[in-house]
Amino acid sequence: MIDRRAVHPMAWIVWATSAGFVAFVTTDPVYLLLLWAVSWFVYAGHRVDAEHARSFRLFLTGAVVAVALRTALVFFGTVSAANTTFSFLEGLRLGTILVIFGTFNAVTDPFGLVRMAPRHFHEPALAAALALSIAPRTVADVGRVRDAQRMRGIRIQGVRALPALAVPVLERGMEEAHTLAESMDARGHGAGRRSRYRPQPWTGAALLIAVPAIAAAATFLAASVGGWAVLHPQTSPIVWPEADLLLLAAIGLLAVPGLVGRPER
Amino acid sequence: MSTVATIVLRRPVAAAFVVVAALIPVTVPAVTGAAPACAAATGPHAALVIDTGAGVRSFCVALDATIVSGIHLIELAGAQDHLSYGFGSGGQAVCRLAGVGPQGDDCFSDYPQYWGYWHGDGHGGWTWSSSGAASARVGDGALDGWVWGSGDSGASHPKPPLTVIDDVCVPESTPTATPSPSRATPAAAAPSAGVRSSLAPNSPGPSNPENARAAKPSNEGIGKTSAPAGPPTAGALAAAPGPPPASAGPGPGLLVALVLGVALAGGGWLRIRTSRRGRSSA
Amino acid sequence: MSDALRFDGVTYTYPEGARPAIEDVDLAIDEGSFALAVGPTGSGKSTLLRAANGLVPQFTGGTFTGRVSVNGRDTLAHPPRRLADVVAFVPQDPGASFVLDRVEDELGYGMENLGVDPVHMRRRVEETLDLLDLAGLRDRSVRTLSGGERQRVAIAAALAAGPRILVLDEPTSQLDPQGA
Numbered sequence: 001m002i003d004r005r006a007v008h009p010m011a012w013i014v015w016a017t018s019a020g021f022v023a024f025v026t027t028d029p030v031y032l033l034l035l036w037a038v039s040w041f042v043y044a045g046h047r048v049d050a051e052h053a054r055s056f057r058l059f060l061t062g063a064v065v066a067v068a069l070r071t072a073l074v075f076f077g078t079v080s081a082a083n084t085t086f087s088f089l090e091g092l093r094l095g096t097i098l099v100i101f102g103t104f105n106a107v108t109d110p111f112g113l114v115r116m117a118p119r120h121f122h123e124p125a126l127a128a129a130l131a132l133s134i135a136p137r138t139v140a141d142v143g144r145v146r147d148a149q150r151m152r153g154i155r156i157q158g159v160r161a162l163p164a165l166a167v168p169v170l171e172r173g174m175e176e177a178h179t180l181a182e183s184m185d186a187r188g189h190g191a192g193r194r195s196r197y198r199p200q201p202w203t204g205a206a207l208l209i210a211v212p213a214i215a216a217a218a219t220f221l222a223a224s225v226g227g228w229a230v231l232h233p234q235t236s237p238i239v240w241p242e243a244d245l246l247l248l249a250a251i252g253l254l255a256v257p258g259l260v261g262r263p264e265r
Numbered sequence: 266m267s268t269v270a271t272i273v274l275r276r277p278v279a280a281a282f283v284v285v286a287a288l289i290p291v292t293v294p295a296v297t298g299a300a301p302a303c304a305a306a307t308g309p310h311a312a313l314v315i316d317t318g319a320g321v322r323s324f325c326v327a328l329d330a331t332i333v334s335g336i337h338l339i340e341l342a343g344a345q346d347h348l349s350y351g352f353g354s355g356g357q358a359v360c361r362l363a364g365v366g367p368q369g370d371d372c373f374s375d376y377p378q379y380w381g382y383w384h385g386d387g388h389g390g391w392t393w394s395s396s397g398a399a400s401a402r403v404g405d406g407a408l409d410g411w412v413w414g415s416g417d418s419g420a421s422h423p424k425p426p427l428t429v430i431d432d433v434c435v436p437e438s439t440p441t442a443t444p445s446p447s448r449a450t451p452a453a454a455a456p457s458a459g460v461r462s463s464l465a466p467n468s469p470g471p472s473n474p475e476n477a478r479a480a481k482p483s484n485e486g487i488g489k490t491s492a493p494a495g496p497p498t499a500g501a502l503a504a505a506p507g508p509p510p511a512s513a514g515p516g517p518g519l520l521v522a523l524v525l526g527v528a529l530a531g532g533g534w535l536r537i538r539t540s541r542r543g544r545s546s547a
Numbered sequence: 548m549s550d551a552l553r554f555d556g557v558t559y560t561y562p563e564g565a566r567p568a569i570e571d572v573d574l575a576i577d578e579g580s581f582a583l584a585v586g587p588t589g590s591g592k593s594t595l596l597r598a599a600n601g602l603v604p605q606f607t608g609g610t611f612t613g614r615v616s617v618n619g620r621d622t623l624a625h626p627p628r629r630l631a632d633v634v635a636f637v638p639q640d641p642g643a644s645f646v647l648d649r650v651e652d653e654l655g656y657g658m659e660n661l662g663v664d665p666v667h668m669r670r671r672v673e674e675t676l677d678l679l680d681l682a683g684l685r686d687r688s689v690r691t692l693s694g695g696e697r698q699r700v701a702i703a704a705a706l707a708a709g710p711r712i713l714v715l716d717e718p719t720s721q722l723d724p725q726g727a
Contacts, residue, residue, distance in 0.1 A: 034522055038529055041530070041532055044537045049688075078396075078400070109648055111646050112648070175643075176640075176643040179640060180645075182606055182638070183638055186631060187656060188660030189660055191631065194662055196665065234331070234405040241519070248525060251525075258536070
């Protein structure tokens with residue numbers, strides 16, 4: 001009764017960590033922006049359902065906001081083309097990591113991952129999974145709460161509706177998260193004894209996700225240590241960023257999961 | 266209402282974990298300003314030229330970040346090539362370089378003499394720095410110059426000798442013959458009598474061998490840091506071909522990257538459309 | 548023959564509560580019997596049920612006096628997760644308690660936490676699926692189920708773990724998303 005259709009969650013952890021590492025070691029906008037495209041491509045091929053699609057959009061929006069905010073920070077010092085570019089690149093790196101995480105969150109089931117966490121990490125992993133699950137739930141709940149309000153004759157249009165929505169929606173989200181945490185606890189989560197109902201083997205699909213990702217990260221690591229490619233483009237003076245062909249190929253490797261595709265449910 | 270906050274507050278470990286996880290995306294970029302320092306002639310480098318009045322020393326300095334301050338450039342030169350230095354005003358100003366200059370915290374205690382700060386303009390000339398060493402931004406391919414002398418502004422303070430960064434940090438693939446034409450070309454019709462006056466405290470002649478010897482520890486085979494032949498051009502050297510500029514136009518890699526990016530974005534969009542259609546028809 | 552569930556002089560006040568939610572409760576329920584708690588809203592039914600598996604007070608805080616024992620174990624001496632092999636709890640909104648995505652996996656979850664061996668787990672999952680007529684839904688995502696189906700799955704998940712005591716909070720309520 002082994003489920004050959006699903007992918008071992010560890011494969012995605014390896015993918016996300018590798019992609020995150022690549023974003024970590026470079027500020028080259030070519031590589032970083034490509035990572036956005038890669039994350040989008042992989043998400044498109046593997047997203048689980050509508051709820052997670054919403055959460056990906058949230059992460060994407062968050063990433064864009066992060067870039068804008070970090071770039072705007074330059075106004076706290078001397079403003080020059082070089083400084084602004086530098087600020088922007090730092091923000092872009094941050095945003096890239098957020099988008100990668102958005103893909104990771106959209107293609108995996110966080111609670112499935114929590115079960116795999118080592119015993120002493122069960123509680124923090126659960127807290128993180130709960131925090132993550134609030135966002136998509138929240139978006140879904142907004143619709144329901146608005147319906148409820150409308151049925152009671154409360155009609156507030158536009159932005160002014162937000163305060164009236166915020167409390168019941170957040171409260172509902174918190175309640176749901178609380179109930180879930182409670183029931184996991186009551187069902188013995190984290191008690192230490194463990195077995196697996198349906199062990200997840202490493203399928204070909206999982207390997208195709210994980211192995212190219214490791215190769216990509218290794219390539220960037222080699223570039224970082226060996227210095228044979230520019231990973232941090234010059235900003236003073238500003239120059240055209242470089243795109244090393246080998247490193248581009250490495251980023252292409254991170255897109256392989258999007259090609260592998262998800263088996264139909 | 267008892268909430269998830271209950272779990273988090275009652276389990277400080279969980280709370281710490283969630284907070285740290287949230288902070289990581291913010292702190293990571295700050296920490297990774299420090300890219301590994303590179304000992305070879307690849308990776309980010311800047312040049313530092315120190316003219317004490319009695320001699321000139323040049324340093325090719327490997328940068329440990331994309332941008333460093335003028336102060337940090339001196340520190341790096343100290344760490345890599347044993348340049349001695351002393352800072353004042355709480356580490357914000359340069360008092361002493363290569364053994365010349367006042368000790369202590371007041372960098373102007375030998376006034377009217379002090380260390381003048383210049384930035385290389387890329388063609389051999391120099392611009393008087395408009396900011397202090399602590400706030401100056403030095404990046405890959407930049408050139409910083411310090412001259413000990415008197416004169417309250419760029420108009421009166423002595424300049425470092427004519428230098429381009431490729432003299433100090435020799436690029437591996439560039440034929441060393443290339444830099445010479447740029448300085449041999451007499452760009453402006455400056456009267457030869459006035460040629461040396463702006464470099465008066467500098468006495469470039471006797472300092473030449475010293476240049477070569479001083480520059481050697483940083484890089485091999487440079488002897489031509491300040492060729493007495495070329496007149497100082499103060500940046501108007503437009504005619505010369507010069508060494509290959511660091512900023513070439515967009516390369517072929519960018520084109521490949523663009524194609525790849527469009528393919529990924531388009532592919533993703535197609536994927537989503539077909540799966541949505543599949544779902545709605547199911 | 549010990550009582551499966553026993554309350555001795557139990558009084559409990561919630562952390563923000565002005566007065567006790569339940570006061571001086573004594574009860575003893577034998578193995579194999581069925582008990583029903585009936586009362587108006589706010590009378591403390593949910594509190595009582597949650598005290599049976601230790602969620603009250605270990606999850607909720609507050610002031611607790613008296614003793615609750617399940618199968619001889621004191622609920623104050625064991626965290627709820629260590630009572631999971633004896634007591635199973637199904638909350639009022641089963642949809643909010645699902646941990647995994649597929650029905651079949653959800654049934655196995657409780658046993659995984661108890662370290663039951665895979666062969667035994669599979670057998671119990673099959674039995675429970677048949678018992679609650681869920682075999683046809685085993686591969687479905689719990690998110691796609693109707694309210695009634697979800698309720699059955701939640702009960703099945705609780706039963707599959709093989710507890711001695713099954714606690715159900717308003718198991719016959721229709722799911723009301725507005726909840727108000």
